[in-house]
Amino acid sequence: MQRLTIEEFREADKLPLIVVLDDVRSMYNIGSIFRTCDTFRVEALYLCGICQTPPSTEIHKTALGAEDSVSWKYFKTTLEAVAELKKEGYQILSIEQVEHSTKLQIFIPQEGQRYAVILGNEVKGVHQEVVDISDGCLEIPQLGTKHSMNVSVTAGIIIYKFAETLILRR
16 A cells, blocks of 8 residues: 655655644543544644643554654743744644634645644633634534534544645645
């Protein structure tokens, strides 16, 4: 299947995307997101607030080693992570259902732009103060009776959107 080694992965070109987790509590969700980040060669994963960090048996159970390939960083608060990302020129997009959000199906990531997407806590979502300093919000349309999805599923959908547009269609 010609999979990359961890060293080859670290040296390979990355999707210009950093995934930021804002107080995600489940280590299984964190591990799943690590694995999705590996799948699409995401630049990095930022773990903020109550997020647990590797090494962790629970993270490893769903990451299956992706915690070793994907670059990650811990921040005490998501606000600190966003401040750093803004200094580095990233466009900050919270994934949240808010007034004036952009529906995912009409959003088109731009070549040459670096992005950071913020995914929130399983119950409370992205903190309002983080939404307030974001450059925008993306919303995944939901057609059923529920108004939320598991954060790891949301991460997969969002990361795929960026990968499809910026890498897979080349």
